[in-house]
Structure formats: structure tokens, C-alpha cells
Amino acid sequence: MRATLFFLLLLSLHALLLFPFTGYLTGRPVEVKLGYLPHPQILKLTTADQRLLVAEASVVKVLFYYGTLVQRFHEKIAIRPEYANMYQTLQTAVQLDPYNLDAYYFAQAAFTWEAGRIAEVNHLLERGVHYRTWDGWLPFYLGFNHAYFLKDYGKAAHYMELAAKNSGNPLFTKLAARFFYESAQTDLALAFLDSMIARAKDKAIKETYQVRRQALLGVTEIEAAAKVFLAAHGRRASNIEELLQTGMLAQLPKDPYGGTYYCLLYTS
Numbered sequence: 001m002r003a004t005l006f007f008l009l010l011l012s013l014h015a016l017l018l019f020p021f022t023g024y025l026t027g028r029p030v031e032v033k034l035g036y037l038p039h040p041q042i043l044k045l046t047t048a049d050q051r052l053l054v055a056e057a058s059v060v061k062v063l064f065y066y067g068t069l070v071q072r073f074h075e076k077i078a079i080r081p082e083y084a085n086m087y088q089t090l091q092t093a094v095q096l097d098p099y100n101l102d103a104y105y106f107a108q109a110a111f112t113w114e115a116g117r118i119a120e121v122n123h124l125l126e127r128g129v130h131y132r133t134w135d136g137w138l139p140f141y142l143g144f145n146h147a148y149f150l151k152d153y154g155k156a157a158h159y160m161e162l163a164a165k166n167s168g169n170p171l172f173t174k175l176a177a178r179f180f181y182e183s184a185q186t187d188l189a190l191a192f193l194d195s196m197i198a199r200a201k202d203k204a205i206k207e208t209y210q211v212r213r214q215a216l217l218g219v220t221e222i223e224a225a226a227k228v229f230l231a232a233h234g235r236r237a238s239n240i241e242e243l244l245q246t247g248m249l250a251q252l253p254k255d256p257y258g259g260t261y262y263c264l265l266y267t268s
Helices: 002-027 040-074 083-096 101-110 118-131 137-149 153-167 170-178 182-199 203-233 240-245
Strands: none
Touching: 040 083, 040 101, 040 203, 083 101, 083 118, 101 118, 101 137, 101 182, 101 203, 118 137, 137 153, 137 182, 153 170, 182 203, 203 240
16 A cells, blocks of 8 residues: 555656656757867878768758758747858868869858858858869859959959859850949849759758848849939939838838848949
């Protein structure tokens, strides 16, 4: 009898502990960690003829981590990306295999607009251009970064011409001829994003570019309304509200990032 009572007491205590613990597990912060790799020189010595496989596994690891962050974002769970660790992992990958296109592609996708790490991305891309001498896409990325983010149109033209030479792609030739002046920045960005979306294989990366494209389309709509206002009134609108009040802008474009457009981007 005493043993039965003792058992029932333990069972009751277990139940009292179980439900709060279950609630804690359900509501606890979601931890998503990338993990770290050894120094590239150490990996070079230890991986020998398996370097390419280790490099590819490292890039896949970053892609999986990034895809998890995008999924959590849709679930309204904000997790700060480990940008420094992601970049170091990609840098290690291209040290092991400088021909790995996925590493360069992901760096361009994840570290430019959102992270603003243009110099670091360009550093990786320049390594890729050095080794992948036949590739038109890597100099295309460099050309875009120099034109759109750094406003260095001389280097932009150089890399875009190299992209056109390597690939024979008419898009690159068109961009080299038309888009390297300040008034065409949005057009340049949209052309770039269209080409990247068309090539995207990873779902998370493709979605990142699509959201950015939607945001730029909103900018384009506001720019067009601003031009109409300038032509009609002989002056620039003081703010977006004036474009809405005069009917030049039918409605404020929806910001795919959840914010609002708060300034005008005028073009000459």
C-alpha cells in the first residue's frame, strides 16, 4: 500500500513538472547555428584529395543554414544571421576549391543588399575571376557591384566588358553600353535581378531576389510619378504625400519588407 502511494506521488510530481517543461520547450527561443570550420590551411593539409568534396559540403552547409533562416522569417521568428561566420565558411570553401561557383553565387546573393558587405563579396569574386577565366557571370557580379553600390563606373564598365567578352551574352553588352551612369541605377538593378532570378536554383536565394525586385518595382513606380509631377508643375514634389494628393501616384506601393516608402528617388 505504501509503495502504491509512493508511486502515485511520483507520478503526480512527474505530471506537475512535465507540462511546464513542455510549455518551455514549445516557447523557447529557436537556436539556429552554423558551426565553424578549421583554418583553410589546416583543411588543405588534412583533406588532401578530398578538398573539392569538403568545399562543396561547406557551401551546402551555408545554403541549408540560410534556408532555415528564411523559413523562420516566414514563421515570424527573427534570428540574426551569422554573417561573419557565413562569410568565413565561404572563404574557406573557395580557398579549398577556387572554381566552386555556388560559393560566389551565394555570396553575391546574401551579402550585398541585406548585409552591405560589398568589399568582402568583391574580394571573393575577384578570386573567382582569377581562376574561372572563361566565366562571364563573376565579372558581371563585380560590374554590378561597382556600378550600383560603389558608384565606380570605370571599374563597372571594365568588368561588364569582360563579362560580355567571356560569355557573348547580349545582356552584358547592353549593360556595358547603357547602364553606367547614375540616372539608370534602378534599371540596372532590375536587369540584374531578372537575370539572377532566372538562374537561381536555391529556393531561399530566389525568394530573396524576388522580394528585392518587388521593392525596386515600388521605387520605379514612385520615380515615374515624380517625373510626371516635375513635368506638370515645373518643380519636384516635396514628398510622396504630394504625389498621392495630386493623383500622380495612384497609391503607395506595398513594401515587401513590411515598412513604407518614405523618400523620393529622383532621376534626371
